[in-house]
Amino acid sequence: MSDHEYVPSSKFGKWFNDRLPLLTLASHLTDYPTPKNLNYWWTFGGILTFCLITQIVTGLTLAMHYIAHADMAFESVEHIMRDVNYGWLIRYIHANGASMFFLAVYIHIFRSLFYGSYKSPREIIWIIGIIIYLLMMAAAFMGYVLPWGQMSFWGATVITNLFSAIPLVGEGIVTWLWGGYSVDNPTLTRFFTLHYLIPFLILGLVVLHIWALHVPGNNNPVGIDIKKPSKDTVPFHPYIVIKDGFALLMFMIVFAFFVFYSPNILGHADNYIEANPMVTPAHIVPEWYLLPFYAILRSVPDKLLGVVAMLSAILILAALPWLDTSKIRSAVFRPLYKQFYWILVADVLILGYIGAMPAEGLYLLIARVATAYYFLHFLVILPVLGFKEKTIPVPLSITEPILGGSPNLAMAKNKESLNK
Amino acid sequence: MKNFIKLFSILVLFFFTITQSNSAEKIDYLKTDWSFKGLFGKFDRGSLQRGYQVYTEVCAACHSMKYLSYRNLGEKGGPEFSEAETKAIAASFEVTDGPNADGEMFERPAKLSDKFVMPYENVKAAQAANGGAYPPDMSVLVKARGGGVDYIYSLLQGYEEAPSGVTLDEGVHYNKYMYGNKIRMSAPLSEDIVEYGDGTKATVEQMSKDVTTFLMWAAEPHLEARHQMGFKAIVYLIILTILVYFSMKKVWSRVESEV
Numbered sequence: 001m002s003d004h005e006y007v008p009s010s011k012f013g014k015w016f017n018d019r020l021p022l023l024t025l026a027s028h029l030t031d032y033p034t035p036k037n038l039n040y041w042w043t044f045g046g047i048l049t050f051c052l053i054t055q056i057v058t059g060l061t062l063a064m065h066y067i068a069h070a071d072m073a074f075e076s077v078e079h080i081m082r083d084v085n086y087g088w089l090i091r092y093i094h095a096n097g098a099s100m101f102f103l104a105v106y107i108h109i110f111r112s113l114f115y116g117s118y119k120s121p122r123e124i125i126w127i128i129g130i131i132i133y134l135l136m137m138a139a140a141f142m143g144y145v146l147p148w149g150q151m152s153f154w155g156a157t158v159i160t161n162l163f164s165a166i167p168l169v170g171e172g173i174v175t176w177l178w179g180g181y182s183v184d185n186p187t188l189t190r191f192f193t194l195h196y197l198i199p200f201l202i203l204g205l206v207v208l209h210i211w212a213l214h215v216p217g218n219n220n221p222v223g224i225d226i227k228k229p230s231k232d233t234v235p236f237h238p239y240i241v242i243k244d245g246f247a248l249l250m251f252m253i254v255f256a257f258f259v260f261y262s263p264n265i266l267g268h269a270d271n272y273i274e275a276n277p278m279v280t281p282a283h284i285v286p287e288w289y290l291l292p293f294y295a296i297l298r299s300v301p302d303k304l305l306g307v308v309a310m311l312s313a314i315l316i317l318a319a320l321p322w323l324d325t326s327k328i329r330s331a332v333f334r335p336l337y338k339q340f341y342w343i344l345v346a347d348v349l350i351l352g353y354i355g356a357m358p359a360e361g362l363y364l365l366i367a368r369v370a371t372a373y374y375f376l377h378f379l380v381i382l383p384v385l386g387f388k389e390k391t392i393p394v395p396l397s398i399t400e401p402i403l404g405g406s407p408n409l410a411m412a413k414n415k416e417s418l419n420k
Numbered sequence: 421m422k423n424f425i426k427l428f429s430i431l432v433l434f435f436f437t438i439t440q441s442n443s444a445e446k447i448d449y450l451k452t453d454w455s456f457k458g459l460f461g462k463f464d465r466g467s468l469q470r471g472y473q474v475y476t477e478v479c480a481a482c483h484s485m486k487y488l489s490y491r492n493l494g495e496k497g498g499p500e501f502s503e504a505e506t507k508a509i510a511a512s513f514e515v516t517d518g519p520n521a522d523g524e525m526f527e528r529p530a531k532l533s534d535k536f537v538m539p540y541e542n543v544k545a546a547q548a549a550n551g552g553a554y555p556p557d558m559s560v561l562v563k564a565r566g567g568g569v570d571y572i573y574s575l576l577q578g579y580e581e582a583p584s585g586v587t588l589d590e591g592v593h594y595n596k597y598m599y600g601n602k603i604r605m606s607a608p609l610s611e612d613i614v615e616y617g618d619g620t621k622a623t624v625e626q627m628s629k630d631v632t633t634f635l636m637w638a639a640e641p642h643l644e645a646r647h648q649m650g651f652k653a654i655v656y657l658i659i660l661t662i663l664v665y666f667s668m669k670k671v672w673s674r675v676e677s678e679v
Contacts, residue, residue: 036675039424040424040428041424075487078487078559078560079487081642082487082492082641082642088640088642088646089646089649092646103431107428107431234675238671239671239672239675242664242667242668242671242672243668243672245664245668246661246664246665246668249657249660249661249664250661252657253654253657253658253661254432256650256653256654256657257650257654259650260646260647260649260650260651260653260654261459261647261650263646264563269563269564269565269566269568270564272560272563272564272639273556273564282599
């Protein structure tokens, strides 16, 4: 970090800062040199921070009124919706907030994929991000169980049953997870406990995520290393703060439409039926944000291999910095990768769509092709592409493309010189 | 910026379609104008009051509504019966209270704070009285069915002679909007089964609409407050967004770059 030493102006400030350098930290965060060419896809980091804080604050409030007991959970949610002051608002923000959180995190992840933000020297930021994403899925899944509706109960049954695919110890693990021989009150109470715990783990990891980010600094749409601070950068405050704020407000408008005008559209109607172990819903569907992985799970005929495929689909992302062999970060300068990138986006959207459909006939066939392609992208296309692809020359500084000058070959480093 | 907005809106659109397609197969439900839909949607008070009458005189014979209290009938945004009317409604029901000082349970007229009296003691009793089928609790019924209000509205009017080739067991009826077309409940509404106090003609269509409106309110008692607050919140956000946009332009004008 290239900040010059910060000296508080007041005597007390200096005394305090010598003992706990909070003011130095604040000064670092304010002055933090940020590439000035960041586009709006970079505002989702701030938006995600907002989502996390919103979930924690609304969640704490809900927890004051919610009762984690199989006989009372459903009723306590109705109590929140009817009799708690603005309980309906808090619950709808929390429930839709989860979807908004995932919408933002998917954009954040795909931005990273497009601009190669996961590449050296940002591997640790990326891996922390993947862990956060995994924890988010766990938190969201357990949160969905808490209202104790039909989809809560059966979703929990299906997902926890996946562990029974583990050879030898599988059945034992499932019983241990349930705290009994089926999903029941012990399962609910432990899910509530973990649902309360995980957001704080995420919060801690977010701090590490940002800390790790502040070491090399932000990647940028051009994907080149920049000198900091320089004419290529602007201080975080006010430039990035106001830009993130603007984007956050636009995001909040979308958020507000869901909360106020279609608060239940992202949920499943069956979850307004109280959990009943005797009645299985016609289709057990997870929340939309888990659908691509659900499609991968179901596309494999073998239970154990299906679970392995689903987990690998997520964990493979952690190996991405090493699977992608290209030294060029931004897809802007990688014409072939750019095309494969959009095919991957389409592939994941198709998987998401299929995940909501019954696993039969044509759907199943498409799911299998899409699953195969997903792994092909990461395991074959990306490693090979790094060697085969002819990239466009990368400019020396970000000032150049911004001023509109066409990439000048004399000024540009090409791939060969980068590889030296 | 333009690219960003274009892509972002495509994403949100896709998001909508995916969730829409989530809700099972599409059926053409009967349509009617619901006053509570839209940005400023509000309940039709008259319809809510009539709907309560249909519920209490017809549905309540079998269907409970255990999350509602009598006081809700007088609350803002609901049927808004006057306080006297609400108390009279409550007092027309008997609830079991106690134990009293002698340790005995006793019957008393219901008060505003009491929950709606249930037609059956428990689920088993309800099943026993209805050929094994449990008449679902109606508190959140509208939200618990894929088609929502349109589904309930259609179902109430969807009773027909079974087409040839469909065999119905004893006590099962044919309904073209029911999942699988077979339903235990016999057609609950028939012309003039209730007599409306306000002179509205009690056709099956009218009663279906009224009772469905009432069920919507029962499931979402704060719907009106939500719509009102939503409009204010979104207008506020839009104004603030515009202001912040121009501040941002101003701040960034110091840098030779675009936002």
